[in-house]
Amino acid sequence: MTNDDCWWEPPPAGTEAEQLVGALERLRATFRWKADDLDGAGLSTRIGASSLTLGGLLKHLACAEDHIFTTKLSGAPHSAPWDTADWAADPDWEINSAAADSPWQLYAIWDTTVARSRATLAAALAEGGLDQLVHACGPGGGHVSLRRLVCDLIEEYGRHTGHADLIREVVDGRVGEDPPPGWHPVIG
Numbered sequence: 001m002t003n004d005d006c007w008w009e010p011p012p013a014g015t016e017a018e019q020l021v022g023a024l025e026r027l028r029a030t031f032r033w034k035a036d037d038l039d040g041a042g043l044s045t046r047i048g049a050s051s052l053t054l055g056g057l058l059k060h061l062a063c064a065e066d067h068i069f070t071t072k073l074s075g076a077p078h079s080a081p082w083d084t085a086d087w088a089a090d091p092d093w094e095i096n097s098a099a100a101d102s103p104w105q106l107y108a109i110w111d112t113t114v115a116r117s118r119a120t121l122a123a124a125l126a127e128g129g130l131d132q133l134v135h136a137c138g139p140g141g142g143h144v145s146l147r148r149l150v151c152d153l154i155e156e157y158g159r160h161t162g163h164a165d166l167i168r169e170v171v172d173g174r175v176g177e178d179p180p181p182g183w184h185p186v187i188g
Contacts, residue, residue: 005181018131020150021121026178027157028114033179034164035110037186042171043103054128054167056095057160058106062113063094069117070150072094073124075135081109111187121150 003009008029010022035043035054043055063082070076077083085093098106124132124146133143168174 006178008179010025016147017125020130020147020154021125024150024154024157027154027161029179030177031057031157031161031164032110032185034161034168034174035107035181036169040103043106044099045167046172047167047170050163051086051092052095052163052167053098054164054171055098055101055103055106056160057164057167058110059094059101061157061160062110064153065113065117068113068153069120069124072118072136072149073134073146107185107187111185 008026010026011018014022035058038054040055043058044053046053060130064080068077071078085097087093090096101109124134128146130145130147130150132146134146134149136144136149138144138148165175
């Protein structure tokens with residue numbers, strides 16, 4: 001099996017930055033595999049009393065990516081569609097509004113936002129590494145490091161990949177820890 005077969009695998013022995021980015025990429029790939037290739041009914045399936053859906057999670061994690069690698073990293077304002085959402089009226093807008101989006105729109109927003117985040121993170125790492133301070137401040141008022149942002153996004157994906165795992169099993173029985181070798185997301 002080549003590295004291309006399991007492109008999401010972190011390096012067996014890499015630098016701290018390579019390991020953290022590798023862990024994030026593995027979670028991104030696993031989440032995208034759990035949400036992959038579904039129609040509107042599959043993306044809107046709920047389990048139990050939870051309002052979470054795979055479509056809502058696609059949009060939520062795209063929003064988290066943009067917030068972390070745009071707003072928190074540099075202080076830049078949110079990009080579309082987050083910049084026009086009425087967050088005061090609906091603090092869970094990204095999750096709730098996903099019901100009105102087509103599968104193509106949900107996959108496109110996640111795929112394009114993650115591609116933008118990858119490029120932004122790579123540029124930031126090349127410019128100043130994990131130790132550089134970013135725009136966001138911690139509870140004590142001091143600026144946090146890029147390392148903290150990457151760890152925060154790993155945590156966010158860890159939580160929601162677990163949710164996606166449960167929802168996808170209900171949709172069609174898909175289970176597993178990682179995508180199968182050779183998997184690539186269905187686009188569009």
